[in-house]
Amino acid sequence: NAGVTQTPKFQVLKTGQSMTLQCAQDMNHNSMYWYRQDPGMGLRLIYYSASEGTTDKGEVPNGYNVSRLNKREFSLRLESAAPSQTSVYFCASSQGWGTNEKLFFGSGTQLSVL
Amino acid sequence: AQSVTQLGSHVSVSEGALVLLRCNYSSSVPPYLFWYVQYPNQGLQLLLKYTSAATLVKGINGFEAEFKKSETSFHLTKPSAHMSDAAEYFCAVSGVDTGKLIFGQGTTLQVKP
Numbered sequence: 147n148a149g150v151t152q153t154p155k156f157q158v159l160k161t162g163q164s165m166t167l168q169c170a171q172d173m174n175h176n177s178m179y180w181y182r183q184d185p186g187m188g189l190r191l192i193y194y195s196a197s198e199g200t201t202d203k204g205e206v207p208n209g210y211n212v213s214r215l216n217k218r219e220f221s222l223r224l225e226s227a228a229p230s231q232t233s234v235y236f237c238a239s240s241q242g243w244g245t246n247e248k249l250f251f252g253s254g255t256q257l258s259v260l
Numbered sequence: 261a262q263s264v265t266q267l268g269s270h271v272s273v274s275e276g277a278l279v280l281l282r283c284n285y286s287s288s289v290p291p292y293l294f295w296y297v298q299y300p301n302q303g304l305q306l307l308l309k310y311t312s313a314a315t316l317v318k319g320i321n322g323f324e325a326e327f328k329k330s331e332t333s334f335h336l337t338k339p340s341a342h343m344s345d346a347a348e349y350f351c352a353v354s355g356v357d358t359g360k361l362i363f364g365q366g367t368t369l370q371v372k373p
Contacts, residue, residue, distance in 0.1 A: 238303075254303055
């Protein structure tokens with residue numbers, strides 16, 4: 147089973163460029179998430195989708211937009227990339243939305259903004 | 261508000277030695293607590309979770325964690341470290357009535373031969 151698949155794995159952007167990170171899960175999960183990981187800061191939630199058709203801001207949403215395209219896919223868009231968005235981005239999914247849910251993570255996208 | 265603090269950003273042990281990774285939490289309600297592991301160039305995987313059923317929680321790969329309410333701690337232990345345990349470990353707590361996980365800063369475990 148593929149689980150959670152993210153593309154691309156690596157990306158280099160120039161300041162001001164835009165791009166979309168793609169995420170798909172094949173586990174029929176209802177909830178999906180985007181996190182960013184920075185050294186010494188752990189993972190911080192950017193946006194989440196508790197169920198198909200809904201999206202909400204997380205801890206650090208500024209500069210990002212998301213689309214829950216269908217139950218399987220949840221994309222993250224950077225409209226005008228900034229060096230502060232250099233990070234490793236992880237997509238995750240869970241069966242449901244609740245305090246006890248196990249998250250399944252993709253392998254990440256390493257993004258550099260020059 | 262929920263929060264998690266991991267004490268020590270880097271821990272180094274010898275192969276066969278005890279592993280102890282520290283996590284303290286702050287929560288206004290009984291928490292759900294998690295430990296995740298991240299191997300190099302991979303996403304995070306769940307090691308174990310505390311859901312109030314038992315204070316000592318056993319996870320995968322020989323790891324366990326004990327919930328201590330009086331100390332607001334959820335430290336991760338393994339009796340004997342293996343080289344394959346080298347990874348970054350994250351403690352996390354669930355938000356109040358939500359599915360949002362709040363992660364600690366992470367602890368990198370180095371295992372020396």
